[in-house]
Amino acid sequence: MSGPRRVAVLKGGRSMEREVSLRSGANVEAALRRLGHEVIPVDADPSLVRTLRAERPDVVFVAMHGKGGEDGTVQELLEILDIPYTGSGVQACARAMDKVMAKAVFANAGIATPPAFAFGESAFRELGAADALMEIETRLGLPLVVKPAKQGSALGITVAREPNDVPRALMTALSFDDHVLLERFVRGREIAVTVLGTDDPEALPAVEAVLSGDFYDFEARYTPGMTELVAPADLRPELADEVAQTALACYAALGCRGFGRVDMIVDADEQVWVLEINPIPGMTDTSLLPKAATAAGLSFDEVIERVLADASLGG
Ligand SMILES: Nc1ncnc2c1ncn2[C@@H]1O[C@H](COP(=O)(O)OP(=O)(O)O)[C@@H](O)[C@H]1O
Ligand SMILES: [Mg+2]
Structure with a gap:
């Protein structure tokens, strides 16, 4: 202090x-x-x-x-x-915010993310990338999650169930960012791990968002009571440890500082798939961080004080 x-x-x-x-x-x-x-x-x-x-x-x-x-x-x-x-420095924020970049960093660190293809808007405009959609659908399978590379709160994300849904989903994602990802849809449990600290980061207990719909969209996140948050998530100890280690590995791979939150899906085979890392996790009343803090026996104020104590320049 x-x-x-x-x-x-x-x-x-x-x-x-x-x-x-x-x-x-x-x-x-x-x-x-x-x-x-x-x-x-x-x-x-x-x-x-x-x-x-x-x-x-x-x-x-x-x-x-x-x-x-x-x-x-x-x-x-x-x-x-x-x-x-x-929070994190310039480089870590820039790479974390860009899901295409972050996925590449994770892949290099041996962390599994759902298979995906990514394009810039010019690939559609100048190189006819839309003509490759059939191959993409064959390689990744349907449904496909179409998302803007740099966005949050599930804005611009669509789950495309059939080939006909894909072009519109792409247009939607492209209206949020000039780069888009087409990602394999992974069915499973929605798990998020908040990480706290800089020199010796600590993973707080995992939180599960029990969804009423198909994905954790904007409404499901910010409408009180719409999504049940279970903290700590009901995971067997080995799996709880694995999601914690995965979150710490993502945080380290990107060089994050202070705090962050790693969003994952755990499928029926207990394979852990990382979706993204958020360098500035939501701190609203319905956000995951306050729930994770409570599960860790920390007050929201203690978390904020620790994040503040880690404030720095550079890195
Ligand atoms: N590959 C995927 N498979 C299944 N659901 C997904 C996938 N990608 C995203 N989602 C759903 O969309 C939500 C938002 O995706 P995410 O990649 O975390 O972006 P955001 O930055 O908008 O939170 C996830 O919490 C999940 O419910
Ligand atoms: Mg997310």
């Missing part, structure tokens, strides 16, 4: 996940105030740099999600301004 500090909480921004970030930010601010810190709420906008220069915080707590806040952009600005900030 380094005593009370002047903490700017960065939230909002222009991303699709603005509303989610405002809720995460409000919870972070409340926790920081309870912990005795001085809080400067900052809704990220074009005057961000000027605001931070004027306010001169000791440290920034980045509570942003999605483009701009979670992809290394805001982190780069904080590096330039020389203000320590929470």
Whole structure:
């Protein structure tokens, strides 16, 4: 503990996940105030740099999600301004936010992710990639999960059940990002592991989201009561250990700091498939991180204090 500090909480921004970030930010601010810190709420906008220069915080707590806040952009600005900030650095954020990039890093580290193909928008426009859809469907099988490479909160993701669904799913994903992934649909249990720490990261107990529909979409995430969250997830000890080790391996492979959350699916054969890592996990009332903290015997405030204590520059 380094005593009370002047903490700017960065939230909002222009991303699709603005509303989610405002809720995460409000919870972070409340926790920081309870912990005795001085809080400067900052809704990220074009005057961000000027605001931070004027306010001169000791440290920034980045509570942003999605483009701009979670992809290394805001982190780069904080590096330039020389203000320590929470969470992962520029490189780790940039690679984590890009699912195509992150999958490649995971594959190199021997971590299983669902087989997928990825394209930039120009491949469709300039190289007729749409004509390869039949091969993609044959190689990966249906259903296919079509998703934007850089997005969160399941925005722009469609499960395409038949060949006819794929083109529209692609258009949807491409309206969110200029790169898209077509990924094999893995049926199984939705498991997420929150990781805390930097030098000696710790995996909190896994949380299972018991879905009422096919996937953990935006509504299922942020409508209180719609999705049952089980924490700790009911996994046999060996499997609980495996998902924890997998999450730590993902975190290390990307060089994450402070905190993060790894989303996975565990199939009927107990194969663990990593979907993605979130460098700034949701901290809303219906988010997984508060549930994981409770299951670990930690209060939300303790988690926030630990993330704050790990704030740094560089890396
Ligand atoms: N390959 C897949 N197989 C089955 N469901 C998937 C797959 N990919 C994504 N999903 C579903 O979509 C949700 C969001 O996908 P994810 O890759 O975690 O992106 P986001 O960044 O939007 O959270 C997952 O929680 C899961 O319910
Ligand atoms: Mg996810």
